[in-house]
Amino acid sequence: MTEPTIISDVASAEALWNKLVRPVSLYDEWSMRVGFLDSSEYDLHLLTDDAGDSGAMLPLQRQRSDDKLRFIGSPFLERNRGYALPYATGALAELYHSLPKGTLLDDISAADPVCDDSSFRQSDPAYVLDRSSLDYQNRDSLYQFVPKNIRENLRKIGKRVDSGEIEIVPSELGFTLEQIKRLQHDRFGDDSWLESPAIYSAIANLDTVAKSIAASTDCTVMRTSDEIIAGCISMRYRDCFYMLTEGVKSTASLSGLGSYLHYHCMASAFDEGCRLIDTGIGDCGWKERWGLALVPQYLFENPC
Structure with missing residues:
Protein backbone atom coordinates (compact mmCIF):
# COMPACT_ATOMS: atom_id res chain seq x y z
CA MET A 1 0.00 0.00 0.00
CA ALA A 126 -17.40 -3.23 28.26
CA TYR A 127 -20.38 -4.54 30.22
CA VAL A 128 -23.71 -5.60 28.74
CA LEU A 129 -26.85 -7.33 29.93
CA ASP A 130 -28.83 -9.53 27.53
CA ARG A 131 -32.48 -9.98 28.37
CA SER A 132 -32.42 -13.60 27.22
CA SER A 133 -29.68 -14.46 29.73
CA LEU A 134 -32.04 -13.61 32.61
CA ASP A 135 -35.23 -15.31 31.51
CA TYR A 136 -36.65 -11.85 32.12
CA GLN A 137 -40.39 -11.73 32.77
CA ASN A 138 -40.89 -8.56 34.79
CA ARG A 139 -39.08 -6.19 37.11
CA ASP A 140 -39.09 -8.70 39.92
CA SER A 141 -37.04 -11.12 37.83
CA LEU A 142 -34.36 -8.43 37.44
CA TYR A 143 -34.56 -7.64 41.14
CA GLN A 144 -33.69 -11.25 41.95
CA PHE A 145 -30.66 -10.91 39.71
CA VAL A 146 -29.20 -8.17 41.91
CA PRO A 147 -26.72 -9.43 44.57
CA LYS A 148 -28.24 -10.03 48.00
CA ASN A 149 -26.01 -7.48 49.70
CA ILE A 150 -27.40 -4.76 47.42
CA ARG A 151 -31.07 -5.77 47.56
CA GLU A 152 -31.57 -4.30 51.01
CA ASN A 153 -30.48 -0.88 49.77
CA LEU A 154 -32.87 -1.23 46.84
CA ARG A 155 -35.70 -2.14 49.19
CA LYS A 156 -35.06 0.94 51.32
CA ILE A 157 -35.04 3.29 48.34
CA GLY A 158 -38.02 1.43 46.87
CA LYS A 159 -40.07 2.05 49.99
CA ARG A 160 -39.34 5.76 49.72
CA VAL A 161 -40.41 5.66 46.07
CA ASP A 162 -43.61 3.75 46.92
CA SER A 163 -44.46 6.25 49.65
CA GLY A 164 -44.01 9.19 47.30
CA GLU A 165 -41.09 10.62 49.26
CA ILE A 166 -38.94 10.08 46.16
CA GLU A 167 -40.38 10.40 42.66
CA ILE A 168 -38.96 8.96 39.44
CA VAL A 169 -40.10 10.95 36.43
CA PRO A 170 -39.18 11.32 32.76
CA SER A 171 -37.50 14.60 31.97
CA GLU A 172 -36.34 16.83 29.15
CA LEU A 173 -32.78 16.45 27.89
CA GLY A 174 -31.60 19.97 28.69
CA PHE A 175 -32.94 19.99 32.24
CA THR A 176 -31.63 16.49 32.96
CA LEU A 177 -28.20 17.39 31.63
CA GLU A 178 -27.98 20.46 33.88
CA GLN A 179 -28.93 18.39 36.94
CA ILE A 180 -26.42 15.64 36.11
CA LYS A 181 -23.68 18.21 35.60
CA ARG A 182 -24.40 19.69 39.03
CA LEU A 183 -24.50 16.28 40.72
CA GLN A 184 -21.32 15.12 39.02
CA HIS A 185 -19.49 18.30 39.95
CA ASP A 186 -20.55 17.93 43.58
CA ARG A 187 -18.93 14.48 43.64
CA PHE A 188 -16.01 14.75 41.22
CA GLY A 189 -15.30 18.46 40.86
CA ASP A 190 -13.60 19.55 37.65
CA ASP A 191 -12.82 15.91 36.75
CA SER A 192 -16.43 15.37 35.72
CA TRP A 193 -16.97 14.52 32.03
CA LEU A 194 -19.51 17.31 31.76
CA GLU A 195 -16.97 19.97 32.69
CA SER A 196 -15.73 19.56 29.11
CA PRO A 197 -17.66 22.10 26.99
CA ALA A 198 -17.39 19.82 23.94
CA ILE A 199 -18.83 16.76 25.68
CA TYR A 200 -21.54 18.83 27.33
CA SER A 201 -22.50 20.35 23.97
CA ALA A 202 -22.51 16.95 22.24
CA ILE A 203 -24.83 15.44 24.85
CA ALA A 204 -27.07 18.51 24.72
CA ASN A 205 -27.51 17.81 20.98
CA LEU A 206 -28.51 14.14 21.35
CA ASP A 207 -32.18 14.78 20.56
CA THR A 208 -31.14 16.06 17.13
CA VAL A 209 -28.79 13.12 16.61
CA ALA A 210 -31.51 10.68 17.63
CA LYS A 211 -33.94 12.03 15.03
CA SER A 212 -31.35 11.59 12.29
CA ILE A 213 -30.75 7.89 13.02
CA ALA A 214 -34.17 6.60 14.13
CA ALA A 215 -33.09 6.47 17.78
CA SER A 216 -34.47 8.15 20.89
CA THR A 217 -33.10 9.79 23.99
CA ASP A 218 -34.25 8.57 27.39
CA CYS A 219 -33.95 11.00 30.30
CA THR A 220 -34.98 10.30 33.88
CA VAL A 221 -34.66 12.19 37.16
CA MET A 222 -35.27 11.18 40.76
CA ARG A 223 -36.50 13.95 43.04
CA THR A 224 -37.70 14.69 46.54
CA SER A 225 -40.04 17.54 47.39
CA ASP A 226 -37.22 20.05 47.32
CA GLU A 227 -34.40 18.81 45.08
CA ILE A 228 -33.25 16.60 42.23
CA ILE A 229 -31.18 13.77 43.72
CA ALA A 230 -30.32 11.71 40.62
CA GLY A 231 -30.57 11.74 36.85
CA CYS A 232 -29.52 9.71 33.86
CA ILE A 233 -29.36 10.11 30.09
CA SER A 234 -29.51 7.11 27.78
CA MET A 235 -30.31 6.35 24.16
CA ARG A 236 -32.37 3.61 22.55
CA TYR A 237 -31.06 2.43 19.21
CA ARG A 238 -32.61 -0.56 17.48
CA ASP A 239 -33.03 -3.12 20.26
CA CYS A 240 -30.28 -1.80 22.53
CA PHE A 241 -30.41 0.64 25.44
CA TYR A 242 -27.17 2.63 25.85
CA MET A 243 -26.45 4.12 29.28
CA LEU A 244 -24.44 7.28 28.54
CA THR A 245 -24.16 9.48 31.63
CA GLU A 246 -25.66 9.84 35.08
CA GLY A 247 -25.37 11.81 38.29
CA VAL A 248 -26.34 10.79 41.81
CA LYS A 249 -26.34 12.66 45.11
CA SER A 250 -24.08 10.85 47.53
CA THR A 251 -25.17 10.94 51.18
CA ALA A 252 -25.52 8.33 53.91
CA SER A 253 -29.30 8.76 53.93
CA LEU A 254 -29.43 7.93 50.21
CA SER A 255 -27.23 4.83 50.28
CA GLY A 256 -28.20 2.63 47.34
CA LEU A 257 -29.62 5.47 45.26
CA GLY A 258 -27.24 4.80 42.38
CA SER A 259 -28.08 1.10 42.39
CA TYR A 260 -31.79 1.89 42.36
CA LEU A 261 -31.34 4.25 39.43
CA HIS A 262 -29.55 1.50 37.49
CA TYR A 263 -32.24 -1.03 38.41
CA HIS A 264 -35.04 1.29 37.37
CA CYS A 265 -33.50 2.24 34.02
CA MET A 266 -32.57 -1.32 33.10
CA ALA A 267 -35.98 -2.71 34.05
CA SER A 268 -37.75 0.08 32.13
CA ALA A 269 -35.65 -0.67 29.05
CA PHE A 270 -36.53 -4.37 29.17
CA ASP A 271 -40.20 -3.63 29.86
CA GLU A 272 -40.31 -1.43 26.76
CA GLY A 273 -38.87 -4.07 24.46
CA CYS A 274 -35.10 -3.62 24.49
CA ARG A 275 -33.12 -6.84 24.12
CA LEU A 276 -29.72 -5.59 25.21
CA ILE A 277 -28.45 -3.04 27.71
CA ASP A 278 -25.03 -1.56 27.03
CA THR A 279 -23.62 -0.02 30.21
CA GLY A 280 -20.28 0.91 28.69
CA ILE A 281 -16.68 0.48 29.77
CA GLY A 282 -15.53 0.35 33.36
CA ASP A 283 -17.03 -1.47 36.31
CA CYS A 284 -17.64 1.57 38.54
CA GLY A 285 -18.27 -0.81 41.43
CA TRP A 286 -21.57 -2.33 40.36
CA LYS A 287 -21.46 -3.97 36.93
CA GLU A 288 -19.42 -6.99 37.98
CA ARG A 289 -21.44 -7.45 41.16
CA TRP A 290 -24.61 -7.56 39.10
CA GLY A 291 -23.15 -10.23 36.86
CA LEU A 292 -23.21 -8.29 33.61
CA ALA A 293 -21.44 -9.98 30.71
CA LEU A 294 -17.97 -8.74 29.84
CA VAL A 295 -17.37 -7.78 26.22
CA PRO A 296 -13.70 -7.73 25.17
Missing part, protein backbone atom coordinates in the same frame (compact mmCIF):
# COMPACT_ATOMS: atom_id res chain seq x y z
CA THR A 2 1.19 3.52 -0.76
CA GLU A 3 1.12 6.26 1.86
CA PRO A 4 -2.38 6.52 3.40
CA THR A 5 -4.65 9.29 2.26
CA ILE A 6 -5.78 11.69 4.99
CA ILE A 7 -9.31 13.06 4.81
CA SER A 8 -9.91 16.10 6.99
CA ASP A 9 -13.04 17.78 5.62
CA VAL A 10 -16.39 16.75 7.05
CA ALA A 11 -18.23 16.26 3.75
CA SER A 12 -15.63 13.89 2.29
CA ALA A 13 -15.32 12.05 5.59
CA GLU A 14 -19.07 11.52 5.78
CA ALA A 15 -19.18 10.26 2.19
CA LEU A 16 -16.47 7.70 2.91
CA TRP A 17 -18.17 6.68 6.14
CA ASN A 18 -21.45 6.08 4.35
CA LYS A 19 -19.65 3.98 1.76
CA LEU A 20 -17.83 1.68 4.19
CA VAL A 21 -19.97 1.53 7.32
CA ARG A 22 -23.11 -0.50 7.85
CA PRO A 23 -24.09 0.59 11.36
CA VAL A 24 -24.65 -2.12 13.93
CA SER A 25 -24.21 -0.13 17.13
CA LEU A 26 -25.00 3.44 18.09
CA TYR A 27 -21.29 4.21 17.85
CA ASP A 28 -21.24 3.23 14.17
CA GLU A 29 -23.49 6.16 13.27
CA TRP A 30 -21.70 9.10 11.66
CA SER A 31 -23.84 11.76 13.36
CA MET A 32 -23.05 10.24 16.76
CA ARG A 33 -19.33 10.06 16.02
CA VAL A 34 -18.83 13.49 14.54
CA GLY A 35 -21.09 15.02 17.18
CA PHE A 36 -18.46 14.26 19.81
CA LEU A 37 -15.55 15.69 17.81
CA ASP A 38 -14.13 18.58 19.80
CA SER A 39 -13.42 20.92 16.90
CA SER A 40 -11.79 23.47 19.21
CA GLU A 41 -8.88 21.07 19.81
CA TYR A 42 -9.05 18.36 17.14
CA ASP A 43 -9.15 18.04 13.36
CA LEU A 44 -10.67 15.14 11.49
CA HIS A 45 -7.96 12.72 10.43
CA LEU A 46 -9.56 9.81 8.57
CA LEU A 47 -6.96 7.50 7.10
CA THR A 48 -7.87 5.54 4.00
CA ASP A 49 -6.01 3.26 1.64
CA ASP A 50 -7.03 4.94 -1.61
CA ALA A 51 -8.78 8.26 -1.96
CA GLY A 52 -10.35 7.23 -5.25
CA ASP A 53 -11.52 3.72 -4.44
CA SER A 54 -11.24 3.31 -0.69
CA GLY A 55 -11.90 -0.08 0.85
CA ALA A 56 -10.57 0.57 4.35
CA MET A 57 -10.77 3.43 6.82
CA LEU A 58 -9.32 4.31 10.21
CA PRO A 59 -11.53 7.13 11.59
CA LEU A 60 -9.24 9.27 13.73
CA GLN A 61 -8.97 12.79 15.07
CA ARG A 62 -5.70 14.71 15.46
CA GLN A 63 -5.02 17.00 18.39
CA ARG A 64 -3.57 20.25 17.09
CA SER A 65 -1.37 20.93 20.11
CA ASP A 66 0.71 17.74 19.90
CA ASP A 67 -0.44 15.80 16.79
CA LYS A 68 -1.75 13.00 19.03
CA LEU A 69 -4.14 10.67 17.21
CA ARG A 70 -7.27 9.12 18.73
CA PHE A 71 -10.51 7.71 17.42
CA ILE A 72 -13.16 10.31 16.59
CA GLY A 73 -15.12 11.21 19.71
CA SER A 74 -12.53 9.91 22.16
CA PRO A 75 -12.32 9.84 25.09
CA PHE A 76 -16.11 9.84 25.64
CA LEU A 77 -17.26 7.50 22.88
CA GLU A 78 -16.63 3.77 23.01
CA ARG A 79 -16.75 0.78 20.63
CA ASN A 80 -14.05 2.39 18.49
CA ARG A 81 -12.96 0.50 15.39
CA GLY A 82 -11.59 0.59 11.89
CA TYR A 83 -13.76 -0.39 8.94
CA ALA A 84 -13.01 -2.38 5.82
CA LEU A 85 -14.85 -4.02 2.97
CA PRO A 86 -14.33 -7.80 2.91
CA TYR A 87 -11.48 -7.63 0.41
CA ALA A 88 -9.65 -4.84 2.26
CA THR A 89 -8.93 -6.13 5.77
CA GLY A 90 -5.26 -6.33 4.86
CA ALA A 91 -5.34 -2.66 3.90
CA LEU A 92 -6.92 -1.80 7.26
CA ALA A 93 -4.12 -3.63 9.09
CA GLU A 94 -1.62 -1.59 7.08
CA LEU A 95 -3.38 1.62 8.07
CA TYR A 96 -2.92 0.75 11.74
CA HIS A 97 0.75 -0.02 11.20
CA SER A 98 1.29 3.21 9.25
CA LEU A 99 0.64 5.25 12.40
CA PRO A 100 3.55 7.06 14.06
CA LYS A 101 5.58 4.96 16.45
CA GLY A 102 4.06 4.90 19.92
CA THR A 103 0.54 5.88 18.79
CA LEU A 104 -1.92 4.37 21.26
CA LEU A 105 -5.54 3.75 20.30
CA ASP A 106 -7.90 2.33 22.91
CA ASP A 107 -11.46 1.16 23.56
CA ILE A 108 -11.37 -0.80 20.30
CA SER A 109 -14.39 -2.99 19.68
CA ALA A 110 -14.11 -6.71 19.03
CA ALA A 111 -16.04 -5.92 15.83
CA ASP A 112 -12.89 -4.38 14.36
CA PRO A 113 -11.95 -6.81 11.57
CA VAL A 114 -8.23 -6.87 12.41
CA CYS A 115 -8.25 -6.75 16.23
CA ASP A 116 -6.91 -10.32 16.34
CA ASP A 117 -3.58 -8.95 15.07
CA SER A 118 -0.74 -9.58 17.53
CA SER A 119 -0.27 -5.83 17.94
CA PHE A 120 -3.65 -5.60 19.70
CA ARG A 121 -4.06 -6.54 23.33
CA GLN A 122 -7.07 -6.69 25.59
CA SER A 123 -7.94 -3.67 27.71
CA ASP A 124 -10.83 -2.72 29.98
CA PRO A 125 -13.94 -4.61 28.87
CA GLN A 297 -12.18 -4.43 24.14
CA TYR A 298 -8.70 -3.86 22.76
CA LEU A 299 -5.95 -1.31 22.50
CA PHE A 300 -3.39 -0.88 19.76
CA GLU A 301 0.08 0.57 20.19
CA ASN A 302 2.17 0.80 17.06
CA PRO A 303 5.63 -0.62 17.80
CA CYS A 304 7.10 0.36 14.44
